[in-house]
Amino acid sequence: MDLRIQDQTATAVEREAVDAVLGPPESGWVGAARTTTDGHFAVGGHAARSERHLLLPVLHAVQARAGWISPGALGYVCRRLTIPPAEAYGVASFYALFAMEPRPPVVAHVCTDIGCMCRGSDELVAELQRTVGPAGEHPGNGHAIWLESPCLGLCERAPAVLVTEAGEDPSERSIAPASADDVAAALAGRVPERMTPEPVAQQGSPDVRLMRRFGVVDPESLDSYRSHGGYEALRRAFALGPAGVIREVSDSRLLGRGGAAFPTGRKWEAVARQPVRPHYLICNADESEPGTFKDRIVFEQDPFSVIEAMTVAALATGCEHGYVYLRGEYPLAWERLVNAVTLARRHGFLGENIMGQGMRFDIELRKGAGAYICGEETALFNSIEGLRGEPRNKPPFPVDSGLFGKPTVINNVETLVNVLDIVLEGGRAFAQRGTEGSTGTRLFCLSGSVERPGLYEVPFGTTLRALLDMAGGVRAGRELRSILLGGAAGAFVGPDMLDLELSFEATREAGVTLGSGVVMVFDETVPLAPVLLRIAAFFRDESCGQCVPCRVGTVRQQEALLRLVSDRPRGSVEDELALLDEIARGMRDASICGLGQTAANAIESALRGLRPFRTEAVS
Amino acid sequence: MSAVPVTLRRTVELEIDGEAVRAREGETILGACRRSGLDIPTLCFGETLTPVNACRVCMVEVEGSRVLVPSCARKVEDGMKVKTASERVRHARKMVLEFLGSSVDLSTTPRADEWMAEYDARPERYGPPAPPAAEGERDRAQAGHHHAGDGQTAATVAQPVKVDNELYVRDYAKCILCYKCVEGCGTDWQNTFAIAVAGRGFETRIATEYAVPLPGSACVYCGNCIAVCPTGALMFKSEHDRRAEGTWDESQQTQTDTICPYCGVGCNLTLHVQDNTIVKVTSPLDHDVTSGNLCVKGRFGFQHVQSRAPKGV
Structure with missing residues (x-):
């Protein structure tokens, strides 16, 4: 490919950041200093273009080191990966966490989304505006900036802030609950402390299946995981064999927990049967x-369980290559996931010959970079492939043509961790819990105006009232x-629906949905109009931005x-x-994907059910 | 030369608006509809391009499908039942036309007015247009951040025309983001990749890297993006200038087919001539060698034809 790169050159630190991910450039053709040994033929073709899937990690590296993606840095990335600069720019400018203009190294992303609105984000923002200045403006030292952010996924400890600091030793830290003083201190240059997860409210309850190791196991230790029942499911899966695992999953009648409720057994079987190779497995952790x-x-409490569940899924569906796509706003979860994968690899639970079974x-x-849409499965494929995170048209479906055009199993984190119990106790036993149409337990994210926000696990069939209690x-x-x-893609229900x-x-x-398990509660002090x-x-x-509707x-x-x-x-x-x-x-009716198709749901339900704007004359 | 390979294709039978229709396997619903004489509006569809189904104006209803499907991309299947004029279909098209009409300048989009009337689209009901963006403002928009306003005016993509070279202009106030120029510049034809889709949401735009002007970009001025642009956002500068002066008059133009004189490929050219001057060059899409594509010489290298000797020489 004949690339035309802009004249600006990358700084030494930008090049270092890129080379830290890709290794040093091999020749003058791909960004090294030109030497006489480079010859007069360019290296190109499929091999040179096949590295585009590294674009997102490389952009992260540049952003973390330099605080923004400069034209020089982007040009160097393009040379290294053989990507046309206009396309790389199109990808980088798609993500909210990448800055395409110079930005101070310290950025506080202050959540102003609905969960935090119930718990004081308005006051926090007002205080910041008063003491620090308006969002997007540098306070006195020019070293820091604060920005408003969509939901940071810390709703149980709202209001939430994510502080990123670019530089030689980049850091990402969550602050939750955050006060204006905390944010001001971070902006003044003090790196916030590492967040410690709060204890799980349901500790020890017999209902708890998926969360049973939370708070009990050391999330950073493989030994601790194994001494709490870890890797027993994979051992059992080896005994069952791929067909046996799929049979158990089908018998369990497990439905996907990401929102679409597709039967997991059917998805796995469809991919397992595909003669085309390779097959890919993706754990969708881009919850946004x-x-x-x-x-x-x-991931913060039991990261190894996801890795074990993915290995079981890979065994069943014939995948040798898996991905975890975690949203970019979760520093602690990311650290623990990286650690868990490293340990699992080191001890033979990932890689060649897993557990001595020849697998x-x-x-x-x-890591995502601030794009809710990348949780849509086909957008996620594009994001991994180094393209813009735009959803693809379906059909073809992922089981036929997914990541890199190959048959792909893509499951939500919660769906995957259910598989461990299914394999251990058998699909039929698993299906005893819950209801006829919804087997097993479900994780619910309670936030907003409840006494004890947090993650709760209950069998399907529990009423909303019992969950709130x-x-x-x-x-x-x-x-x-x-x-x-x-x-936000779900629906508002009133107090009359508590027995649902x-x-x-x-x-x-x-006529409502469980979606991703959100249960956000609003009391009478939270005005509804700003929420909508x-x-x-x-x-x-x-x-x-892809489709007009x-x-x-x-x-x-x-x-x-x-x-x-x-x-x-x-x-x-x-x-x-x-x-x-x-x-x-x-x-x-006319949008390409679920985002557009559901973008009016919550607002419509509020207007229909609660009529906050309807005057007497209208109703 | 070896024998020309013959592909045998099965025929599938489907129902379109209650009528039984036979179509070739692999054909799109749009193709089958058009052969049956149905007029389905399209904007992002291009005969010579991979369908991206982004504009959603060609939506049809397929029995058993939860949502409408884009007829330009969806292949026909045996036993498929398609409705092209149901209330749902008409509503979706109306909304797409209103959304575009209220946010984009469609004044040079062929058939836009006709479709607006046909589907009862009333873009004006979203309020008066918001003031246009300043030069470069939309190019710098950061994903995930926007300024909402008070809802009293309708947000638009209005912005100054980009005139940065002598050959063609980019008037992104007329851009509906159909992706066709990007496809023509990229893997579908030219493989130059000078432009791509950048940004996100309503601030999405077609751009070079960091919005550098075309002369500093990878653009080779083949003009194949102009050829596929459905709205006149990409336009010969000669046409743009005449339109600005009020002297562009298609009724006074002749179209003459000829062969490009520059090299041995033999691309067909259609010269659009007004007042004895070539004002635009196109190329027929059905040409088996070039499918309507040209290079900078065929597209823009016509000045010598109309170079007149200065008076008195």
Whole structure:
């Protein structure tokens, strides 16, 4: 490929950051100083172009070292990976965590999303505006900046802040709950302390299956994992063989926990049967749905369980290569995941000849860079491949043509960890728990105005009321106003729905969704209008921009809501509600992927059920 | 030369708007519809390009599918039941046209007005357009951050025209992000990769790296992006200038097919001539060698034809 690279050159530190990921360049053709041994023929072709999947990790390295992606650095990356600069720019500018213009090294990303709104982010932002200055402006020393951020997945300890510091020794730290003083200190140059996970509220409860090792096992020790039952499931899986594992998973009637509730056994079987090789396995840990934090806690508390479950899945579906795609805002989960994979590899639980059984499987790690859409499975494939995280058209489905165009199993973290119990106790025994249509237990992320926010595990069929009671109910002295079920792509339900049974079938019948397990509670002190506006802003920001209904529809939805909230409708309130309904139908029917198709759900449900804007005359 | 390979294709039978239709396996729904004489609007579809199904104006209803499907990309299947004019289909097209009409300048998009009327699209109901962006403002937008305003005006992609070379202009206020120019510049044809899709959400744009002007980019001025642009966002500078002066008049233009004089490939050229001056060069899509693509010489190298001797010489 004949690349034309801009004249700016990368600085020495930018080159170092890139070379730390890719190794030193081999010749003058790919970015080294020209020497006479380089010859007069360029190295190109498929081999040179086949490294594009390293683009995202390399961009992360440059951002972490330099604080932004400069034209010189991007040019060097393009030379190293044989990528046209315009395309690499298109990829880099797609992600919110990459800066394409110079930016101070310290950045505090302050969550202003709906979970944090219930717990004081407005006050935090107001205080920062007063003491530090407006978002995006450098305080006095020019060394730091704060920015508003979408949900950081720390909703159980809101309000949340992520502080990143670029430089020779880059750091990423979460602060939650965060005070304005904490943020000011971080902006002044003090690196926040490493977050310590809070104890799990349900410790010791017999209901707890997926979380049974949380708080008990040392998440940084493979020995500790093994002494708490770790790798027994994989041993059992070897005895069952690939077909046996798939049979158990099918018998368990396990449904995917990422939101779409697809039967896991069917997905695995479809990939296992594909004659095309290789097969790929992906653990989708890009949870970015506002209010969702379950994957983060699984990685913080029990990272080895995910690796073991992936190995079982790889055995069943004939994969030798797996990926974990973790969202970029989880520093502690990332550290523990990296450590767990390293230890598992070192001790023969990943790599060649796993557990002496002749199985070959390894896991590559990918960190997201601030794009909700990359949780959509086909967008995630593109993101790993070094392309823009735009969803693909379906069909073809991932089981036929997924990552790199090959048959791909992609499962959510929670789906995968269920497999350990299924293999250990048998699919039929697993299916005894839960309800007829929803077997097993479910992780719910409780946040907002509850007494004890956190991650809770209950068998399917538990009522919403019982779940809320476990979390201590609504905060003392407050009154339940509404509950957001399933996240920003889910729906608001009122107090009249407390007896709703939490299962796939019951929620479907009620016209709502469990989505990613979000249960966000709002009391009467949280004004609903700003919450809806935040949801609308979220979808506008997170739309990938590929298809018209979502790219423009999310903007028009936000504008109509703004007019309603400010009490300046075009025409009557009823006209605006009808317009919102038309926009919603257009997005739902014509968008390429689930983001656009569900971008109006929560807002519609609020307007329909709670009528916050309807005046007496209208209703 | 060896024998020309013959591909045998099965025929599939499907139903379109209640009528039984036979189509070739591998054909798209759009192809089958058009052969049946149905007029389905398209914007991002290009006969010579890989479908990206981004504009969503060609959506049709397929029985059994939860959402509508893009007819330009979805292949026909045996027994498929397709509706091309149901209420859902008409509503989706109306919304797409309204969304585009309220955010993009469609004044040079062929058939836009006709479709707006056909689907009762009323872009004006989203309010008056917001003021245009300053030069370079949209190019610098950071993903995940936007300025919302108060909803009283409709956000648009309006911005100044990019005129940075003598051959063609880029008026991104007219860009619907159909991806066709990027495909033509990239792997579908030219393999130059001077432009790509950048940014995210409503701030998505077609750009060179860091929005450098074309003369500093990888652009080779083949103009194949202009040839596929469905809205006139990419335009010959000669056409752009005449339009600005008010002297562009297609009724006064003749089109003459000829063969490019420069090299031995023999690309077909269609010269668009107004006032005895070549104002634009296109190439027929059905040409088996070039499929409508040209190089800088065929596309723009016509000045010598109309070089007149200065008076008095």
